[in-house]
Amino acid sequence: MSERISDAEHAVMEVLWDEAPLTAQDVAERVAPARGWSANTVKTLLGRLLAKNTIAAEEDGRRYLYRPLVERGDYVEGESRRLIDRLFGGKLTPLVAHLAERDALTDEDIAEIEALLKEIKS
Amino acid sequence: MSERISDAEHAVMEVLWDEAPLTAQDVAERVAPARGWSANTVKTLLGRLLAKNTIAAEEDGRRYLYRPLVERGDYVEGESRRLIDRLFGGKLTPLVAHLAERDALTDEDIAEIEALLKEIKS
């Protein structure tokens, strides 16, 4: 279905997931500063996302209003799954184990996840 | 330090992490079938990994023996962190929450992670 979203494109998507529809300029204002991009760059990215059918453009006078066609949750799940499949045999546990083993988890993280899991079970 | 490892390169690295040192042909035999690659492709990838200082080559007669210079754990942690930073604000909990919410976690997964966390705490 939807083609892969590149890193730079993803930055644009985050803006649109946060707020939509937006004009190209709106997007540029929100994303360009942090990235140091020119407005042209943002327009190129919007064009590519359009071509990939990841966003839609609705005419609004002589400009367009852009909004996402892909949901953030779907994207996030896809990316997460890719990583977990590629590096951890498709299972989440080894990821958690790996981070824990490397002290990349604070006590607080652990407590949070435990609380979360407890809630899920109920 | 080390440059990014591409997807295709990663497949080669997995072979070397599993067993090393290996000749180019060894690597090709182990990785090419699953990927449908020619032996040449594997050699190109080994060359690129060499250039990136991700692997080392030791002469062995008229051929080379390749072995990783980067540890799998470091790579895995880097990639995991990248994803978690990019999509979950750097925290693991939202990743777990996201997968749970999407029913991407089985009861067994949950039990495993709980057991794992309990062990860590002790």
Place this chain on the structure above:
DNA sequence: CCCTTTCGATTACAGGCGTAATCGTTACGA
């Protein structure tokens, strides 16, 4: 000793990506 196979090294080449600049059109301000 020569032909063929085998190596690594070099070169290739299209497509994606990051990052724009330029072009053609139109609307708006002076």
Place this chain on the structure above:
DNA sequence: TCGTAACGATTACGCCTGTAATCGAAAGGG
């Protein structure tokens, strides 16, 4: 009305990636 600013569209361009083919040297078989 005329120049200019703002838009989207088109074009650019170098680097990375995936995926090899080709080249030159060397080694091994007959």
